[in-house]
Amino acid sequence: MTDNKDDFEAIRQIYTVLMLHFMDGMKQSDIASAMNLSASKVNRLIAQGRKLGMVKISVESPFQRLVELEKRLTDSRGVSSIVTPAVAGSPDTTLQQVGRAAANQVLETLRDGDVIAITGGRAVSAVVENMQPERRFDVTVVPLTGGVQGKFYTDVNHLASRLAERLGGRTMLVHAPLFAENQDQRDMLMEMTSIKEVFNLARKATIALVGIGSIVTPGSSYYDLHPVPDLDREDLIRNGARGEFLAHLIREDGTIADHPLNSRLVALAPGELEQCPRKIGVAAGPAKVLPIRAALNGRFLDTLIVDEETAASVLETLEPFQNVA
Structure with a gap:
């Protein structure tokens, strides 16, 4: 002994x-x-x-609050989360930080041969502008929706071309408006060979990079997208819409709202991304809290990249709901 x-x-x-x-x-x-x-x-x-258990390693981040928010989001809805610092009084700088984090996240997993499908929007534009690869990638970038000309962030074809240029890849564009005049015209456009080919490729995307849109504030990007200049914001809200995803109006529970505008969209529906292995949602700002919650409830994302103030506000609305459920 x-x-x-x-x-x-x-x-x-x-x-x-x-x-x-x-x-x-x-x-x-x-x-x-x-x-x-x-x-x-x-x-x-x-x-x-x-x-013998004599070695215990503890790694702490100087941004421990952000790490805690990421964990709470992951625990609440099962999405991988990246939370960036918010810059008080500077929403543009905050958005750029979110865009930079999303760009780095894409680059960390991007491989030659990948297909990247994107939406338009200010957040996706911030991702594109912050994309700084160290080498060229043999990738294809395609839109998930038709386009709206007039502003750099609403023209998804412009963003797709810009992203492909930065990555050293190629792009295929959707030469169609986001909103058709009616459902029949929309159905006809979706069956056009050139458009169908792009959307078929988008359905097989390895990475989907999507914005999450607000419909609450009058200055929301959604009101830059459609051809109805005097769209009644209150009417959308009364009809249950809380945000937009792939330009589709969605309810709080993540289901697609029963609204005529949705039937005119030249775009993939959220459910058509179900097989995509990397669905990255990007958003920043208080107006995005309700839309993010709706997108999370709809299980549309597996990765969310957001600023800390928005993340905290989303959790305040999600966790009490989860406790009740």
């Missing part, structure tokens, strides 16, 4: 080696030399220390 004194000496030696290695940063070879041990003995003592 091993003597207690021997046990103590063995533990003391393990402790000394662990302190020198993990706290003082000494190499195992230097520890062996300092303690007149063989390198294999030092390695064995470190392994024993780990087995």
Whole structure:
């Protein structure tokens, strides 16, 4: 039977080696030399220390609040989350930080041969402008919707071309308006060979990069998208719409709103991205809280990239609902 004194000496030696290695940063070879041990003995003592539970590693972020928000979002809805700092009094800077984080997230997983499908919107535009790859990628970028000319962030074809240019890839464009004049015209456009080909490719996308749109504030991008200049915002809200996803008006529970505008959309429906392995939603600002909640309730995303103030507000609305459920 091993003597207690021997046990103590063995533990003391393990402790000394662990302190020198993990706290003082000494190499195992230097520890062996300092303690007149063989390198294999030092390695064995470190392994024993780990087995005995003497090594506990704690990694803390200087942005611990952001890490906690990410974990809460993931626990609440099962989406991988990246939360960026909010810059007080500067929504544009906050959006650019979200765009930079989303760009880096795309680049971390992007592979040659991938298809990237995107929407328009200010947030997606911020992602495109912050995309700084270290090499060229053999990828194809395609729109998920028809386009609206007039502003750089509403013209999804412009954003798709710009993203393909930055990545060194190619693009296929949708030469059709986002809103058709009626449902029959929409159905006809969706069956056109050139448009059908792009949308078929979008359905097989490896990465979908999408904005999450607000319909609450009069200045929301949604009101730049459609051809009705005097669209009644209050009417949309009364009909249950809380946001837009792929330009589709969606309710709080994530279902597609029963609104005539949805039937005129030249765009993929949210459910058609179900097989896409990386659905990245990008949003910033208080106006996006309700739309984000609706998109999360609809299970449209597997990754959400958002600023900290918006993330906190989304959680305030999600967690009480979850507790009741």
